[in-house]
Amino acid sequence: MSIEFSKKLTAHETPIPGVVLYDLPVHGDNRGWFKENWQREKMVALGLPDFRPAQNNISFNEKAGTTRGIHAEPWDKFISVATGRIFGAWVDLREGPSFGAVFTAELDPSQAIFIPRGVGNAFQTLADNTAYTYLVNDHWSADAQGQYTFLNLADETAAIAWPIPLEQAELSDKDKAHPRLADVAPMPAKKILVVGADGQLGKALRELYDGETGVEFAGRNEFDLASEDSFASRNWKNYSTIINAAAYTAVDAAESPEGRTAAWAINVTAVARLARTAVEHDLTLVHVSSDYVFDGARTTHAESEPVAPLGVYGQTKAAGDAVVSVVPRHYIVRTSWVIGEGNNFVRTMASLAQRGIEPSVVDDQIGRLTFTQDIAAGIRHLLETGSDYGVYNLSNDGEPQSWAAIAADVFGLAGGQASHVSGVSTEEYFKGKPAAPRPLNSVLALDKIRATGFQPPQVSQRLKEYLGAELSQG
Structure with a gap:
């Protein structure tokens, strides 16, 4: 799938409060492409929270079908794809009326998504050599892991339609063992x-x-x-x-x-x-x-x-x-x-x-x-x-x-x-x-x-x- 060039920077609301999908302008020619993956001034003007990123992480995935998540972490994330393509799935695991709400989308390098604290994040790679990158507004620490909230990728309530069936995908044993939605303790608000x-x-x-x-x-x-x-x-x-x-x-x-x-x-x-x-x-x-x-x-x-x-x-x-x-x-x-x-x-x-x-x-x-x-x-x-x-x-x-x-x-x-x-x-x-x-x-x-x-x-x-x-x- 080729990247769509020269999109206008645009925000799209989703069914999960605070989760916003962004189209990113990607400029390309015969040499390759270039994009402003994170541009504070333009994105804040568009409505993105000024969430003050503190750390930049990259997940490299060698094979299509690699599936990771669903993890809700105690910080906000701005997620994009550097190379390749993913199917992303996000589930609201915060306390409140939107608990359990689901949003899915395919992302290539011309898109990014903002995920607030407490919203579960997962993705499945749709191409080999996919690099998944995210900015977070807190530093990772071992202590913070105790504040994570998890959901099983195969939860029947969320009913995520994974493009590559989970039994054929590459999953970690930990992700296979996460609880169903009925057993999830929602992440409390700050x-x-x-x-x-x-x-x-x-x-x-x-x-x-x-x-x-x-x-x-x-x-x-x-x-x-x-x-x-x-x-x-x-x-x-x-x-x-x-x-x-x-x-x-x-x-x-x-x-x-x-x-x-x-x-x-x-x-x-x-x-x-x-x-x-x-x-x-x-x-x-x-x-x-x-x-x-x-x-x-x-x-x-x-x-x-x-x-x-x-x-x-x-x-x-x-x-x-x-x-x-x-x-x-x-x-x-x-x-x-x-x-x-x-x-x-x-x-x-x-x-x-x-x-x-x-x-x-x-x-x-x-x-x-x-x-x-x-x-x-x-x-x-x-x-x-x-x-x-x-x-x-x-x-x-x-x-x-x-x-x-x-x-x-x-x-x-x-x-x-x-x-x-x-x-x-x-x-x-x-x-x-x-x-x-x-x-x-x-x-x-x-x-x-x-x-x-x-x-x-x-x-x-x-x-x-x-x-x-x-x-x-x-």
Whole structure:
């Protein structure tokens, strides 16, 4: 069979999710032929994952009928034929609804195929002296063999129509002994690791992902962000994503010498360790930022606004954002005025209302509350939809309010009287007290997150639900 020359570089989807067959341009003349077997820029532009190959392997097969597989390995592969021709068979052996899906095709040097981690790969040579070549994005090791998943070439469920019957083909004894599909343990997907999982956001993520084995939670006891050992002792090949839910958020304490050191350690140094890990292992890093990276001079803050933090806390968050931005696969989720499980402004105001206390509350800082359940939902949405990497503002929606106006709403919902809340300026409120400077305008533009299909719920509705749950508990 002759090679078809001068095909256009083209991608063809297959019945197995993530498995893509490519036509490759081969240029030939009377001397032979030449092709770009792997061309990152062109192929990534065509939709091939930028899977960062680490090793190039070649299987040379002397005789037609040599049959190898079906092996699902814990790495991605980009497969092509250097010389000869093969019949390829691929079976999805990953956990999920496509488990057992089959795709077959004949390949010559003018084609290549991308095979994601966990998809079983097999081939049968259709010509003598066939060289089968593949790029993989991890280095082979003896330890990795324990993570392989295998399927018998003769499995009746897959029902692969081998051109040369298996009884006439050249097979290894190991391949003959592999299990049928009914006995195959599917390869689990790579996990999401949530660090800082005992804080407000971590608890919301625990609730959102409750019961899902693909998400692992680590509080300080399980993963100490300040310890290099925590990073060195974990097998990062088993993960796809890190969600960083840890942060130093004591805004006023950060202005003290001790607080400044702690804020930089958690919000910058630890984040740098996470970023380095994400880059080295090609992970997605999700990081939560703050409205405090802005000076509040603009009435609404878009993602593209240059940062201009006023205090130490804001400076550490801005520095952490800059570190994360160098990770190729990153989401920086910028929030404001976070409310979740634990001590917070809404709970404090509800307690004052129930005790008949009439507080003075700042009325010249304007923004929107952000409930942790919606931050968690927004993060999950970005990850599951594969939205473009980058910075996303995420608060709840609705008319911006001052802290005093929010306090009045809480009083009304908690059985008190809104009129019992009086307004005071930030300057007056903090007069004579050690306090960090605060942005007066913290309203975040939500157009970008909405464009991904995520609609942040209204503040008013979430506040009613939150207080309803709080008051019903006592």
